Amino acid sequence: MTKKSRGLLPGLFIITLAYFALGFVSILFANLAILCMALPFILLSRAKKKVWCQRYCPRASYLNQIGKKHNRKNNPRIITSGKARYYMLWYFGLNLLFITGSTTQIAMGNMEAMPYIRLFIAIPLVPLPQVLQVAVPPFLLHLSYRLYSMMLSTTILASILALIYRPRIWCAICPIGTLSGKALSWMKE
Ligand code: SF4
Numbered sequence: 778m779t780k781k782s783r784g785l786l787p788g789l790f791i792i793t794l795a796y797f798a799l800g801f802v803s804i805l806f807a808n809l810a811i812l813c814m815a816l817p818f819i820l821l822s823r824a825k826k827k828v829w830c831q832r833y834c835p836r837a838s839y840l841n842q843i844g845k846k847h848n849r850k851n852n853p854r855i856i857t858s859g860k861a862r863y864y865m866l867w868y869f870g871l872n873l874l875f876i877t878g879s880t881t882q883i884a885m886g887n888m889e890a891m892p893y894i895r896l897f898i899a900i901p902l903v904p905l906p907q908v909l910q911v912a913v914p915p916f917l918l919h920l921s922y923r924l925y926s927m928m929l930s931t932t933i934l935a936s937i938l939a940l941i942y943r944p945r946i947w948c949a950i951c952p953i954g955t956l957s958g959k960a961l962s963w964m965k966e
Pocket of ligand 1 (some may be wrong): 817829831834836837884941947948949951952953954955
């Protein structure tokens with residue numbers, strides 16, 4: 778008997794919505810993004826396959842939800858050619874570099890924290906209203922806002938792509954998907 782292929786677990790999109798909603802409760806919840814980035818690789822190292830992408834990714838579930846009722850346009854050349862995947866990888870790498878660099882500088886007292894949302898590294902917005910006012914060191918506040926901003930920026934981009942093209946077109950350029958694909962091929966070598 779052939780093994781039945783299993784898709785994403787139902788209802789995972791709620792985790793994506795909850796992540797952004799929790800930012801209004803306390804921006805410190807934004808640090809859960811670190812877990813979201815680590816889990817795909819932890820599962821990959823155990824299962825030797827992209828279990829996260831196949832079964833557990835809340836963002837993929839969210840994109841399926843928002844993109845399912847829309848007409849499809851042909852995928853743009855920048856995505857089919859693979860260029861966008863590498864641009865996104867650079868964007869992700871630079872973002873992580875800026876986040877760790879600025880957080881370290883703030884912890885050392887060399888820089889002011891940026892306690893507000895900033896989209897796509899360059900577009901400053903506002904701080905989020907907070908239900909819980911927790912006193913934390915400036916570097917932690919900064920780190921939380923930077924992670925929230927990165928997650929929000931990529932979710933906005935992924936949502937626009939899902940509405941124009943197909944729901945999970947983001948997966949073709951997702952840095953986590955790209956890096957887990959590379960890690961998998963290294964494991965199989
Ligand atoms: S490629 Fe990215 S968005 Fe798509 S399922 Fe994998 S981790 Fe989730």
